[in-house]
Amino acid sequence: MSRARAFLTRHGLDLLVVATAVVTAVGTLLRDDLEHPDGPLFVLGLVGITSSVLVLLARRRFPFAAPATTWLVCAALSFVDPQLIVNGAGILIAGMGAAVLLGTVRNASLSRLGLVIALASSLTVVRNGPSSTADDMISVPVMFALGWLVGWSLRERTERTEAAEERARIAELEREAATRVAVAEERGRIARELHDVVAHAVSVIVLQVGAVRHRMPEEAAADREALRNVEEAGRTALTEMRRLLAAMRDDEEAPELAPTPGLDDLDRLVRDVRAAGLDVRVEVRGEPVSLPRGLDLSAYRIVQEALTNSLRHSGADRAEVVVAYAPTELCLQVHDHGGNGARPTVGASGGHGLVGIRERVKLFDGDLDAGPAPGGGFLVRARLPLGGGS
Known part of the structure; x- marks a missing residue:
């Protein structure tokens, strides 16, 4: 079923063009009016009117030339056989489709030229018709002009959609580039x-x-x-x-003179965060052990980045920090109770939020889970194997 739907989506208009050409050809063959020509002129009219419909199959390759040819051929055939065009229901459908297609041409100047061709050709066909009235001289071109306007509106909507998709694509590329830089x-x-x-x-x-x-x-x-x-x-x-x-080091970056912090400095970090407006509670589980200096520093930075993001972006008024010591790993958990959650942005500590946390966890072959918490707020949970990264 889905394959048939995809086929119709891609080739449905082509099938309609072919069906319209068949109806037009059959209607021309079954004409019984006394004015229709015989011999070569009849064959010329049959081939011409059928070809003027089938040329719409080339609309993808020639978006302007194909529908314009339909109208120009119809106008020319009206001089050979005045009744050929005005009496064909299929050619009326093809003409309307050609008018809509001319309205969808991307080049605005060509699209407006297509409107002139459609109006002039339809006026020529009506004028050559033996039974046309003065009202037909106005109503028929107006009808096809409305079809062109439909195509023009579709063209503008398509351009807006494509422009929005292009902006989204560029924004995604910029986000990826910013992430790589971060x-x-x-x-x-x-x-x-x-x-x-x-x-x-x-x-x-x-x-x-x-x-x-x-x-x-x-x-x-x-x-x-x-x-x-x-x-x-x-x-x-x-x-x-x-x-x-x-x-x-960057040219403008000053040397770091303060000693590198560790989990022993969490109390000072918590005091600073509380002073900034986020109530933080720290829970230590297990028996604290002496950590390798690099891992101790990264553990401190992970907590620092998570609290900074909670303070700046979650809208939370409180957060819990859990430091759990196990025989083979160190587990860190920061849970805030805000509505927006933490985002990977530049924090006050100079890092890049979740980007920095992820890189530090990866450095020690650890695991990271970050996202909305089941009970609300945002949760960052990092597991650092003791001796990881060696």
Whole structure:
């Protein structure tokens, strides 16, 4: 059934054109008026009037030429046989269809020219008709002009629809481009933050290696030299990391001087959010454990981004934060009670909302669920495996 409907949608007008041509040809063959010509002129009229209908099958390839040809051929045939056009019901349908098609031509100038052709041709046919009256000289062209106006209105509606679809397509492309930019910026921000974590760890290694080297006896010269090489390699790595960080930082971005935060700093974050107007309650489940510094930082940022979005975009007046420690994973949950929910926009923390949260969760091979909560509001739930991303 759906296949037949699709076929009719695509070829229904073609079938109507063919049926109209058949009706026109049969009606011409069955003419019994005494004025119809015989011989070659009759054959010429039959072929001409049938072709003037069938030419509408080329309307997709020649949207102006095909319907214009229908009218011009009809006007020409009215000089050969005045009764041929005015007596054919099928040609009347074809003429109206041609008028509508001329109104739908995309080029406005060609469409208006099509109106002139339809009016002039219809007036010619009526004038050549032996039984036409003065009223026919007015009513017939007006009838086809109304058909052209129908096509013109359809053309304008189609253009508006296509313009709206094009705007939607461009907006979607812009959203995708903005998302890609946001992801790239967030990944750069994460890398800059993790640089501090890694740099601190390398600095500790370098210091400890240096301390061990100084305590070693002088006779262990080979071991001391090996430790010296490790120490120098660590210092070189720190220098290269600083250069990398400088290359990744924006020209207008100031260096981060404050220590990187973690879940131990949630109390300060909650105080700031409460001062901004969002009542936040924090619940810690399980036994807190010492987290890797990078994971601790990302967990803090996830909560920060979720609360920032709740504060800015959900219209909520309260939110709950749950930090759940499990043997193999850390679970974070932020649930606000607003009506709009959080959206992936730039937050006060400098991140990109859900985009930033998603990138941080992906960094540690975690799972993220974000969307409207069953009981109302917006829910962000992130699961970070302990040791994930290694």
